[in-house]
Amino acid sequence: MTLTREPVDDTQSTDQVTPVWRQRIRIFRHNKLAVISVVYLVFITALCYLMPHIDPGNQTNQAATFGFRWNAPPSAHHWLGTDSSGFDELGRIWYGGQYSMTLGFLAGFITIVVGTVYGMISGFFGGVVDTVMMRIIDAMLSIPFYFLLITLITIFGRSTTFLIVVIGVTGWFGNARIIRGDALLIRKLEYSQAATSMGASKWHIIRQHVFPNSISNIVTVATFSVADAILALSALGFLGLGIRAPQTDWGTMLQYGAVQLQNNYWWQVYPLGAIFILVVVSINYIGDALRDAFEVRLLER
Amino acid sequence: MFSYVIRRIVQSIIVLLIVMLVTFTLPYFQYHGILGPAYAVLGTKASPANVRIWGIQHGMMHPYVVRFFTYVGQVFLHFNLGHSYKQNMSVLQIIRLYIPRTIWLAASSLFFTTIIAIPLGIAQASKRNTRFDYAGTGVAFILYGVPAFLLCQLALDFFSFHFPHLPSSPPQGVAPWAIFTNPVGFILPVACLTLLSLAFLSRFMRGAVLEVLVQDYMRTAKAKGCSNRRTLMRHAFRNALGPIVVILGLSIPGLLGGALIIESVFNYGGLGIQTVAAATNLDIPVILGITLLISILTLAGNLIADIMLGIVNPRIRVEGTGR
Numbered sequence: 001m002t003l004t005r006e007p008v009d010d011t012q013s014t015d016q017v018t019p020v021w022r023q024r025i026r027i028f029r030h031n032k033l034a035v036i037s038v039v040y041l042v043f044i045t046a047l048c049y050l051m052p053h054i055d056p057g058n059q060t061n062q063a064a065t066f067g068f069r070w071n072a073p074p075s076a077h078h079w080l081g082t083d084s085s086g087f088d089e090l091g092r093i094w095y096g097g098q099y100s101m102t103l104g105f106l107a108g109f110i111t112i113v114v115g116t117v118y119g120m121i122s123g124f125f126g127g128v129v130d131t132v133m134m135r136i137i138d139a140m141l142s143i144p145f146y147f148l149l150i151t152l153i154t155i156f157g158r159s160t161t162f163l164i165v166v167i168g169v170t171g172w173f174g175n176a177r178i179i180r181g182d183a184l185l186i187r188k189l190e191y192s193q194a195a196t197s198m199g200a201s202k203w204h205i206i207r208q209h210v211f212p213n214s215i216s217n218i219v220t221v222a223t224f225s226v227a228d229a230i231l232a233l234s235a236l237g238f239l240g241l242g243i244r245a246p247q248t249d250w251g252t253m254l255q256y257g258a259v260q261l262q263n264n265y266w267w268q269v270y271p272l273g274a275i276f277i278l279v280v281v282s283i284n285y286i287g288d289a290l291r292d293a294f295e296v297r298l299l300e301r
Numbered sequence: 302m303f304s305y306v307i308r309r310i311v312q313s314i315i316v317l318l319i320v321m322l323v324t325f326t327l328p329y330f331q332y333h334g335i336l337g338p339a340y341a342v343l344g345t346k347a348s349p350a351n352v353r354i355w356g357i358q359h360g361m362m363h364p365y366v367v368r369f370f371t372y373v374g375q376v377f378l379h380f381n382l383g384h385s386y387k388q389n390m391s392v393l394q395i396i397r398l399y400i401p402r403t404i405w406l407a408a409s410s411l412f413f414t415t416i417i418a419i420p421l422g423i424a425q426a427s428k429r430n431t432r433f434d435y436a437g438t439g440v441a442f443i444l445y446g447v448p449a450f451l452l453c454q455l456a457l458d459f460f461s462f463h464f465p466h467l468p469s470s471p472p473q474g475v476a477p478w479a480i481f482t483n484p485v486g487f488i489l490p491v492a493c494l495t496l497l498s499l500a501f502l503s504r505f506m507r508g509a510v511l512e513v514l515v516q517d518y519m520r521t522a523k524a525k526g527c528s529n530r531r532t533l534m535r536h537a538f539r540n541a542l543g544p545i546v547v548i549l550g551l552s553i554p555g556l557l558g559g560a561l562i563i564e565s566v567f568n569y570g571g572l573g574i575q576t577v578a579a580a581t582n583l584d585i586p587v588i589l590g591i592t593l594l595i596s597i598l599t600l601a602g603n604l605i606a607d608i609m610l611g612i613v614n615p616r617i618r619v620e621g622t623g624r
Binding site for chain 2: 135136138139140141142143144145146147150151152154155156157227231234235238239251254255258259261262269273276277278279280281284285
């Protein structure tokens with residue numbers, strides 16, 4: 001005997017169509033690997049931001065680590081051994097993860113915001129504006145990405161803020177091109193034309209029609225941008241242009257660890273390498289699943 | 302077609318001018334302004350007088366606009382890219398010296414990527430949602446997630462330290478053909494660059510073939526009794542070739558960017574290593590020259606891709622001439 005109503009089974013109801021967003025969540029949840037990716041990403045992010053508070057250890061003061069050994073193999077005290085500076089590798093992974101994740105998400109956010117605004121304006125106004133704006137994108141895309149990145153970093157320095165800005169500023173060109181294609185398409189569709197014929201202003205059409213209808217692409221592209229930003233930061237770490245010591249990020253740690261591989265210090269590369277690769281893979285996989293979830297053809301009508 | 306090509310070339314020149322404007326302007330924002338390289342060349346404790354003399358000697362005291370147009374004129378009229386601050390060579394000499402090696406690397410990995418990724422993508426699309434497809438997708442995702450330098454260093458560790466069969470770096474001679482004195486040293490860099498570009502291209506090919514497979518003409522081909530193999534090769538492959546050609550043209554900057562990391566890891570003396578050195582030494586003429594060169598290559602790649610697209614897909618050719 002229950003007083004509450006029997007829960008309605010969404011999949012069986014035929015008289016009313018399930019809300020679109022709930023269908024999208026269902027399509028997303030149907031993809032087991034995507035759900036695993038989300039769980040993994042949330043788990044690692046939580047560890048990165050919580051572990052340094054739960055078990056602070058010593059992450060920045062090298063002088064205080066003199067009692068310990070450098071490059072020590074895994075033991076009960078240091079689960080993943082110590083790195084070449086004597087810091088606990090596991091603690092360092094969470095600590096560096098904070099920087100990699102924060103920078104990746106913020107830089108990814110910048111690329112998508114700038115790319116969306118630029119692409120929308122270019123695609124919507126068309127004509128000369130579009131041609132000029134797209135030639136600028138062509139020019140920026142034909143400058144090699146790493147090259148622009150290195151030049152900007154050597155010019156503006158390596159503070160955390162500048163790293164975010166520089167990775168964001170160099171990463172949005174491709175996004176702008178994708179969003180512009182969307183805006184161009186939607187502007188030509190009947191409902192935009194109808195709104196124009198009813199006297200709607202251009203700004204109104206962008207806000208009410210173009211933006212809501214390209215939000216699916218924006219979200220998907222944003223996901224990939226975050227993965228790309230994390231990878232770009234790791235490449236900077238390899239070139240010695242990552243976060244400055246004693247702070248660290250995953251790219252810098254992987255680079256230091258990879259150099260030590262010849263000494264068989266496996267614990268400095270493989271655990272972090274696996275975590276890092278799986279983070280990037282799961283972000284990309286979530287992006288892929290989101291694209292499916294937003295696919296109109298899979299929705300019931 | 303001819304007028305289309307001409308219009309594209311004019312557009313490309315405008316794009317090149319924008320590239321030059323951006324790369325030329327960036328050094329002005331350094332800490333020491335345009336005189337930053339002076340401190341890189343003369344040392345960080347150089348006296349202001351010496352820095353100023355160095356600036357005058359290198360024509361840096363002219364106004365920005367004058368300098369920019371001098372540079373543009375110099376490049377387009379005399380094909381003179383300037384002189385390196387750090388090395389006693391002109392930029393053109395540096396490029397001529399190092400580019401053959403980078404071209405060997407990029408071209409051979411592009412070749413291997415193409416001959417592996419295209420059949421792989423077709424096979425994955427035709428056997429979609431089978432174990433084979435999932436395995437291919439998984440490998441592609443992982444390869445896409447590995448940082449380039451990590452893949453190279455792991456390969457180096459496995460194949461040249463723990464199982465020492467392959468040399469860790471290619472021959473170091475500077476002659477264009479020096480690389481072929483010991484081709485075995487060439488294997489690791491090319492394999493790594495191939496793996497890195499493989500992920501993207503095979504995913505893209507799979508998507509392109511999948512788009513084609515749902516078309517009506519595929520059903521028609523099956524209905525009229527074409528064998529599976531024939532429908533794939535004659536209909537799916539040819540129609541999916543268009544996007545692939547475009548992507549190959551667009552992949553040039555990515556390939557050269559990847560070459561930069563691979564050259565650094567394997568100590569493969571090509572343009573990539575020169576780029577990193579120039580950027581860290583603020584050797585601005587070299588930076589400008591290499592950027593310009595890569596932009597030209599990229600734009601040429603796009604143009605050739607578009608022309609090739611007209612060849613593999615006659616419908617676009619008609620549109621191009623109609624306009």
